[in-house]
Amino acid sequence: MGTVLFLGAGLVLNDGYKKFLFRQETVLTIGVFSDSYWEVQNGYSYRILEDAIALFEKEHEGVKVEYVSGVLKENYPEWLAEQMILGRGPDLFFIFGEHFNDLAEIGALKDLSKLAERDEDFVQARFYSSALNCGKYGERQYALPYECAPKLMFVNKTILTREGIALPKEDWTWEDFYEICKAVTKDTDGNGTPDQFGVVGYTWQDAFHSNGVQLFDRKGTECRLTDEGAKEAILFMEKLDGLYDGYHVTSRNFDLGNVVFQPMLFSEYRAYKPYPLSIKKYSGFEWECIPMPSGRRGANIAELDTLLLAMNDNTSQTEYAWEFMKLLSGDERIQSEIFTYSEGVSVIRDVTEADKTLQLLIDSSGDDNGLNLSVLSSAVENAVVTPKFRNSKEAVAEVDKAVRDIMEGSSNISMEQIIWNREINNFLKNRLER
Amino acid sequence: MEENRTPNIIYTWMLNLNFLIILYIAGIMTAGTLGYVHENSALVFMHQVSSAAMAPWKIPTAALLLYGSLVLFLCVQTENNSFSYVKTSVEIGVSLILGYLLNFSYSGMLLLILADVIRRTGRIKRRYAAVGMICGMYLLMDYDLLSGIFHITPLETYLLYYRGDIRAILLGVKNVLFSLNILFFIIYTVQLMRTQMNEKERILSLNDKLNQANEELQLANRQMEEYARESIKNAEAQERNRLAREIHDTLGHSLTGIITGLDACITLIDIAPEAVREQLKVIADVARNGMTDVRRSVKALRPDALERMELEKALLEMMEETRKASHVEIEYCCTAELGHYNKDEEEIIYRIVQESITNAIRHGRAGKIMIAISMEYNVMNIWVKDNGVGCAHIEKGFGLHHMEERLAMLHGSLNYYVDNGFILEASIPIRWGE
Numbered sequence: 001m002g003t004v005l006f007l008g009a010g011l012v013l014n015d016g017y018k019k020f021l022f023r024q025e026t027v028l029t030i031g032v033f034s035d036s037y038w039e040v041q042n043g044y045s046y047r048i049l050e051d052a053i054a055l056f057e058k059e060h061e062g063v064k065v066e067y068v069s070g071v072l073k074e075n076y077p078e079w080l081a082e083q084m085i086l087g088r089g090p091d092l093f094f095i096f097g098e099h100f101n102d103l104a105e106i107g108a109l110k111d112l113s114k115l116a117e118r119d120e121d122f123v124q125a126r127f128y129s130s131a132l133n134c135g136k137y138g139e140r141q142y143a144l145p146y147e148c149a150p151k152l153m154f155v156n157k158t159i160l161t162r163e164g165i166a167l168p169k170e171d172w173t174w175e176d177f178y179e180i181c182k183a184v185t186k187d188t189d190g191n192g193t194p195d196q197f198g199v200v201g202y203t204w205q206d207a208f209h210s211n212g213v214q215l216f217d218r219k220g221t222e223c224r225l226t227d228e229g230a231k232e233a234i235l236f237m238e239k240l241d242g243l244y245d246g247y248h249v250t251s252r253n254f255d256l257g258n259v260v261f262q263p264m265l266f267s268e269y270r271a272y273k274p275y276p277l278s279i280k281k282y283s284g285f286e287w288e289c290i291p292m293p294s295g296r297r298g299a300n301i302a303e304l305d306t307l308l309l310a311m312n313d314n315t316s317q318t319e320y321a322w323e324f325m326k327l328l329s330g331d332e333r334i335q336s337e338i339f340t341y342s343e344g345v346s347v348i349r350d351v352t353e354a355d356k357t358l359q360l361l362i363d364s365s366g367d368d369n370g371l372n373l374s375v376l377s378s379a380v381e382n383a384v385v386t387p388k389f390r391n392s393k394e395a396v397a398e399v400d401k402a403v404r405d406i407m408e409g410s411s412n413i414s415m416e417q418i419i420w421n422r423e424i425n426n427f428l429k430n431r432l433e434r
Numbered sequence: 435m436e437e438n439r440t441p442n443i444i445y446t447w448m449l450n451l452n453f454l455i456i457l458y459i460a461g462i463m464t465a466g467t468l469g470y471v472h473e474n475s476a477l478v479f480m481h482q483v484s485s486a487a488m489a490p491w492k493i494p495t496a497a498l499l500l501y502g503s504l505v506l507f508l509c510v511q512t513e514n515n516s517f518s519y520v521k522t523s524v525e526i527g528v529s530l531i532l533g534y535l536l537n538f539s540y541s542g543m544l545l546l547i548l549a550d551v552i553r554r555t556g557r558i559k560r561r562y563a564a565v566g567m568i569c570g571m572y573l574l575m576d577y578d579l580l581s582g583i584f585h586i587t588p589l590e591t592y593l594l595y596y597r598g599d600i601r602a603i604l605l606g607v608k609n610v611l612f613s614l615n616i617l618f619f620i621i622y623t624v625q626l627m628r629t630q631m632n633e634k635e636r637i638l639s640l641n642d643k644l645n646q647a648n649e650e651l652q653l654a655n656r657q658m659e660e661y662a663r664e665s666i667k668n669a670e671a672q673e674r675n676r677l678a679r680e681i682h683d684t685l686g687h688s689l690t691g692i693i694t695g696l697d698a699c700i701t702l703i704d705i706a707p708e709a710v711r712e713q714l715k716v717i718a719d720v721a722r723n724g725m726t727d728v729r730r731s732v733k734a735l736r737p738d739a740l741e742r743m744e745l746e747k748a749l750l751e752m753m754e755e756t757r758k759a760s761h762v763e764i765e766y767c768c769t770a771e772l773g774h775y776n777k778d779e780e781e782i783i784y785r786i787v788q789e790s791i792t793n794a795i796r797h798g799r800a801g802k803i804m805i806a807i808s809m810e811y812n813v814m815n816i817w818v819k820d821n822g823v824g825c826a827h828i829e830k831g832f833g834l835h836h837m838e839e840r841l842a843m844l845h846g847s848l849n850y851y852v853d854n855g856f857i858l859e860a861s862i863p864i865r866w867g868e
Contacts, residue, residue: 005503006528009496081476085467087489102481106585314488 028320030067031083031093033076036342037307038149038267044341052327052334063320084108084312091315092324095143097134097306098393104137105390110311112141115322122326131347133385134306138218143308144329147344149267150379151206151302153292156260158285159184159196170291170375171300174210174236177261177293184260185243193247199240199261200249204403205396206263207233209302209384211295215399220389221428225402225421229297231413236295238407257285263292265305266376270343270361291379304383307344345380353377398424441629444622445549449505451618452543455611456501459536459589460494462604466592473595482594483587493535500532504543508550522551522564526571533575539589541575542615544568549622677731688724692717745780746772749787753805760795763802770809776865782840783807783816786860789833790818798822798856809864816860824852 034045046069053065067090071079077099083089095103103109112135116122124132127145135143160167163184168176181198188196208215213229216222224230254262269289291300309329311321328334335346339360346352358373386392402420409416467490470479507525512518525547533541548568574580577588589608593601695717699710740748746768753764775783787805794800800822808815828850830838837860838848846862 003503005499005506009499009503009531012492012496012499078474078477081480082471082474085471085476085479085490087492106480106483 026063026317026320028063028065028092028317028324029090030065030324031076031080031090032067032069033071033073033094034069035073037073037094037096037147038265038271038343039073040267040271040343047341048334048337049328051337052324052331055331055333056324056327060320060323065324087314089312089314091312091317091321093310093312094146095308095310097308100135100143100308100310101137101388101390101392103310104142104388108313109137109142110313110315110318112144112311112322112325113139115318116141119322119326122330126330126348126350128347128349128352128380128383130304130381130383130385131306134304135308135310136385137388143310144325145347146307146309146329147338147342148304148306148347148380148383149265149344150304150376150383151263151292152266152269152289152376152379154254154262154264154269155288155290156254156257156285157288158257159260161286167288168290168293172290172293174207174293174295178236178239180260181240181243194244195258197247197249197253197259198243200251200254200259201262201264202237202240203263204233204237204400206292206302207237207295210292210298210300211236212298214387216387216389216392216395216428218387220387220392220395223395223399223421223424223428225399225424226414226417229295231417232296234403234406234413234417237403241407263302264289266345266379267305267343291375299382301379301382301384304380304385306347345376347380349377349381352380395424395428398427441553441622441625444618444625445553448546448549448615448618448622449508451611451615452546453498453501453505455540455542455608455615456497456532456536457494458608458611459540460497462589462608463493463536463592464490466595469595479591479595482591497532497535500528500535501543504528504532504546508546518554519564522547522568525550526568530571530575537586537589538575538577538580540612541572542612544572544575545615545619548572549619552623552626681731685724685728688720688727691720692724695720740777740780740784744773745775745783748784752784752788753791756791756795762791762795762800764791765802765804767805768807770807770814772807774866779814779844779862779864782837782844782846782862783814785840786816786837786858787818789837790820790858793833793858794818794820794822794856798824800855812864812866814862814864816858816862818858820855822855824854824856828852 030049032046032049036045046067049067056065057063076094077096080089080093080095089108116124128148131145131148132141134145134148135141155167157167160180165180165183168180177199184196185194185198186196187194208230211229211233213224213227213233215224215230217224249259251262253259266289292302294300309325311318311325315321329347332348332351335348335351336354336356338344338346338351339357346357351357353373361373386396389395402424406413406416406420467479470476504525507521507528510521512521526544529541529543529547532543548565551564551568577586580586581588593604596604695713699713699717702710702713742748743751749768749772750766753766756762757764772783787807790805791803794803798820800820803818803820806815806817808817828834834848834850841848841860841862844862846860849859849861851857
């Protein structure tokens with residue numbers, strides 16, 4: 001009798017009771033949001049997913065794929081959390097890069113490593129390794145990338161032409177960057193305050209990434225703020241800041257055409273470049289995107305923003321969910337649609353580098369200059385993927401506080417680095433003890 | 435089991451209290467989770483939890499089913515040692531799953547198992563291992579300790595949903611319930627100890643009584659032995675008196691007559707030789723009568739069995755009676771013809787066998803006796819061996835002495851020694867109907 005109750009509890013816990021109570025047809029549920037991840041209303045919200053579902057249902061007869069429509073991107077994380085908490089989490093769902101850590105940490109996501117190893121159709125090499133790494137927590141793969149966007153440097157070509165400066169090469173350095181910024185920062189209307197600037201939105205993180213600084217170790221137990229590379233990056237940031245003499249430059253200045261450089265995601269380029277959307281925003285100048293400048297110890301690289309696909313750890317449809325994931329993230333038919341219906345970059349190298357893609361980009365942007373697919377591809381391939389651990393967002397916020405403090409302070413940088421490093425390490429330790 | 439009533443009642447209370455506590459905690463967890471969802475702060479909750487949540491209704495359902503199975507397992511009564519180990523292990527396993535379900539915020543159900551083990555304490559060997567195991571589990575099943583190793587969501591996270599004052603009340607009730615459970619356990623243990631102490635006292639007093647009775651019995655035994663010895667002596671004395679009387683009455687009478695007659699003959703022999711001849715005839719008659727009297731006396735001493743039946747039959751009957759009376763195994767082997775002996779020879783054969791069996795049982799405490807009777811030329815050999823304790827120094831008692839005497843009368847010999855029991859050999863020359 002005791003055993004019967006015990007087995008009953010087991011059935012409740014692993015959803016086995018459903019087999020007794022309902023005769024289920026195989027339904028695969030997908031968690032998805034209605035608008036674009038890249039904050040662009042393009043009217044194609046479910047287009048790629050619908051195409052994938054059509055393909056999938058044709059290939060797997062008897063399996064129905066369902067999703068709840070109408071959940072906005074801003075409400076999506078809350079909606080997903082509610083569904084998960086209520087035990088109704090979809091079998092498969094999209095997740096934002098910033099929420100991936102927490103979900104992986106609490107064990108809400110299925111470990112895909114075994115599935116990937118077992119499946120011969122799944123070739124990791126077809127993916128951009130950086131994009132794949134975005135879905136890794138520890139050494140395990142908990143999510144597959146769906147689409148991504150590298151950070152690139154946007155250049156106001158109009159100012160450069162006016163100042164007689166050539167467009168920087170793809171392998172340009174901090175020195176080139178600084179020289180151009182220095183050259184263009186001036187007071188053009190003669191009212192006593194500078195109104196033309198070098199750069200806006202270039203953060204210490206961009207500087208760290210391009211100078212080869214790995215801020216945390218893989219497990220997030222140690223901070224490396226005391227690295228020489230970090231010191232160089234901070235000094236460089238101070239130097240750049242020194243150009244504006246306390247004047248606060250905003251992205252509004254860039255929109256108005258008064259700033260030469262602004263780092264942006266490639267998706268923003270895709271969103272605002274094409275006519276007629278570009279009319280509203282950057283209409284007064286010609287612009288182009290190039291890789292980020294490299295520091296002395298690093299390369300022309302930056303971070304990657306990725307939209308991921310993950311499987312619910314409690315799903316009862318592991319095999320179908322995995323097949324559908326593969327279809328969404330690894331099938332060239334679906335992935336090539338990203339360039340048509342979304343603003344991101346495909347995570348499959350062959351798709352991104354295809355001639356068709358270039359043609360598509362040129363067609364949609366209305367001009368053929370500047371955009372080099374190999375630049376884009378290598379920016380994705382070489383993008384920095386920061387180690388993910390629980391509360392890494394908070395840890396980065398701590399470092400942000402530290403860098404600001406060091407830059408504002410007047411004392412010895414190395415000393416401040418050491419002090420702050422100790423403090424952040426304490427923070428990391430307490431986080432582990434929590 | 436009358437004396438176990440108080441602990442049993444407390445145990446029932448504990449079972450009910452644990453039911454209440456588990457329901458309470460599961461209720462808080464479920465209500466808290468639903469509350470978070472209701473307030474649209476599922477994401478906040480998701481960030482606070484350390485493990486993937488399950489559907490809220492599942493927690494109380496599974497918890498109650500598990501608790502039910504635990505109670506039923508606890509109700510199983512077993513005397514079997516290894517089975518009780520399996521039982522305890524299963525119970526601990528169920529409690530661990532239950533603990534896991536409640537995020538290790540409650541481990542009081544282990545006290546139930548401990549109480550159950552202690553209750554069975556008298557009948558279970560090596561119970562310390564089980565008690566130690568449960569105590570260890572109880573100590574280790576602590577949220578603060580386990581949260582360092584596993585990812586567990588503390589109950590406080592669920593409680594955080596509630597307003598401060600309500601949270602305080604909920605926590606207070608929880609603590610009261612927890613303390614109540616421990617209090618019950620302590621009272622239970624004390625009651626059980628009292629019951630067991632009473633039991634021990636009762637056993638001790640019973641033991642005393644038993645010892646006393648034993649001593650009395652031993653005394654009685656000794657008295658009986660003394661009485662037996664006295665009886666034998668009495669019997670001997672009576673027998674001697676009877677013999678003396680017989681000798682006096684028969685032999686004495688005849689011899690007196692013979693002596694008187696012979697004296698007369700001595701006087702008469704020269705005067706009247708004819709009269710002497712007559713006299714001598716009379717004397718011979720007296721002597722003959724005397725002889726008849728002696729024979730009659732001897733006949734009166736013969737064993738009753740021999741009076742009634744043949745020697746062989748008498749022996750077999752005697753052995754059978756002994757077997758029946760004292761359950762001793764007797765092996766009997768006779769190669770000699772047992773008929774046509776003189777009465778005194780038959781008697782001594784019977785007496786020797788009887789006496790040997792008696793000795794073997796009485797002094798040797800033997801369980802098995804072997805008897806062999808054989809004939810070699812004109813000598814009958816009787817060989818008796820037992821598997822008794824034998825004795826280091828053979829003390830010749832009345833029995834052996836008597837045997838020797840009787841044998842000597844028939845020119846026979848007696849031999850006895852100890853070799854894995856007592857061995858007796860007797861040889862009797864047979865006169866063949868003289």
